[in-house]
Amino acid sequence: MRTEAAFVPQPMTGVPASLLPVAPGGVEECFLLDGGTEAYPRMLEAIARAREHIHLEVYTFEREGVGARFLDALVAAARRGVRVKVMVDGWGSVTTSRYLTQTLRAAGAKVRVFNPLTSLCLGRSWRNHRKILLVDDEVAFLGGINIGDAYAAHGDDPGWADLALELRGDICRQLGAKLTAGASFLRSGPVSVFLSGLGGGHRLRKQYLAAIDGAKEEVLLAHAYFLPDTGFVRALTRAARRGVKVVLLLAGRSDVIFARAATMRLYGTFLRAGVHIHEWTASTLHAKAAVVDGQHLLVGSFNLDPLSLVNLETLVEVREPGVAAQAALWLDKHVAQARHVVLDQCARSPLQRWLLDVVGLAVARFAERFASFIGRRRQRR
Template identity: 40%
Template sequence: MGPTWTTGNQLRLLENGEEYFPRVLAAIAGAQQSVLLETFILFDDEVGQPLRDALIAAARRGVSVALTVDGFGSADLSPAFLSGLVEAGVVVRLFSPRRRLVGMRTNLFRRLHRKLVAVDASVAFVGGINVSVQHLIDSGPLAKQDYAVEVRGPAAREIHAFLLDAIHANSPGPKAPPQRPARRMREAGALAGPGAALLVTRDNDRHRRDIERQYLLAIRGAERELIIANAYFLPGYRLLQAICDAARRGVDVQLIVQGNPDMMWVKRTVDMLYAHLREAGVRIFEYCERPLHGKVAVVDDDWATVGSSNLDPLSLFLNLEANLIIRDTAFAATLKQNLRTRMESSCQEVPATPDGARPRWQGLATALVFHALRRFPAWAGWLPAHTPKLLTPTLDAPPSGWQSGVATPPREQDCP
């Protein structure tokens, strides 16, 4: 049975790496039994190194530690970085590693895009923040604007259980933490707050549309206000229709997208939808202070989500993703105020398209390109050798053997 709605959770919004990384490191430093962590990007930099040191220290004091990183997003980790973890007893796994071709990474699709941390089944973190200096605002103008949520209480146990299942599925190798939280961990929820929370994940098996379904339920039920902040916005037909329908029935729909994108194609694809959205009454704000990397939304006064899933073809149809759905008025108010502040201080609103200003050919071109991009996940699924694998580095086979061509490769396992 998968994660379910829980109540009695304490929920804390974390903005950017300055708030997120210290909280994660403090939780790991206080771990007594287990640390489970999944991330798309882990870099060997001034953020990745302290995390590595914290995981090694936890493992050496007897805590069960498991780390899974994506083979595309974290392709450049060195043998020394990984072997130090393995030597300390950390269970390290690389999701779908692939040898480079002419120096290029070839494992483009079906990525492990989740960013999840669970410590002792009592505190967990869900969001879009990778382990990289690029998520520290002080690092410069290209630093990413992003969010995560810290949760304490029953939802943290659900996140722990999910990560534990992901570790043990199809894995004949070393088992990391105990099978389920200890009794004293279960009782930790008694001290938590009133918030209701649900972990929703997307995979390529039984949960292909779970995140999209939660968005649809919330948008279709919106009565007054809908704010979506999304880095890579190219939703499917049903989501796009639901957003436009909400605006047409009088909901104040506000969309925050990248105005200063880290990849220019992102803005070009969203530009194609501007006229259609504005005609329906959607207000569009371009965030211009730095690249927007957030994947958050608020509906009315008590529904919110924070997670790793963009509203684009990769996240909705190919990648492994995780969002926390939250029903809590205090948390929703905090996130809403943050997004309103961003709109007022760091965004430019896109003006409405005057009647008749858009040439007919432009509307036709937009429709054709949009439909082609929406079919992209199906085309990607036809590509050969896309089944994800999990590689477990061992000390007798260098962790980077999949990159450097070591004759005896580490063990590979099918990904759940």
């Protein structure tokens, strides 16, 4: 069972939140960060301290607010001689990619816009959905957080609910060597990093399934865009029926139209199997994370939906009780503040149930077929 220790991330100059033993004579450091509120200051400080090179890969990079601070930091790094490489997605950063490119290149940085909208004419529809900041092969930030003001708290607004990991140690050196190598699997001690490449995210999905199938006590799972396939639904319901406590923290409101309908059509199936469902409504849920048996953490950019199987994604596994306990506390806190969904609430009128099933199924099937189409196009290249 997990321990009830307070989650207090430490500053970069302080004592690490967790020291993970690896080979004799070395350690891996792993810090769990709560949204942009905790991640952005540490990321900006890492950029300011960069000596040799910076690699930033992000789906959405906003121009204003915190995005302007990141842009200024990257420009300053490039001008003092640091090799700066930035990759943004052509769809996720559609309104800002031209300005970012012009500004960064003028400072001497390298910039790539992954599959800009014009590439749709050539059939390249897959996206780069990764969120990676790597500095000097010494410190890396991976998770679900884009660069934008929505991901940080502002007064009483908690910001989008999301998580990231700050990693230090040999895993960062490995990451630097594999960033352009397509699909990669990296491991250093209890920390593993999966990068999906041309083959898509099927291996990342398998990590989730293996963790759920091996669960003995508890599965805590928070996912923003939850459109699991039949095999994944069965894995969760099997776990619940064999006595594992399965808790889903899902989006009570979404930034993607009709996404909730596709998720809600599965509520009855889950609830009848004994799965606990809670909807986060205080802000937009954007996390993609799971904790199994208080020992095993999965977190990254990888959504449990068909499109993440064909996009470029990341997933980090940490098999260390201290870090997993911190993530479980984050999940418990959000579950406690979320709306509990019970089976009676799913018993709407026949017309309402029919409309929900039709809309939800249509969204799910469209996502599956679109992902299948993208996958076939990628395999031909």
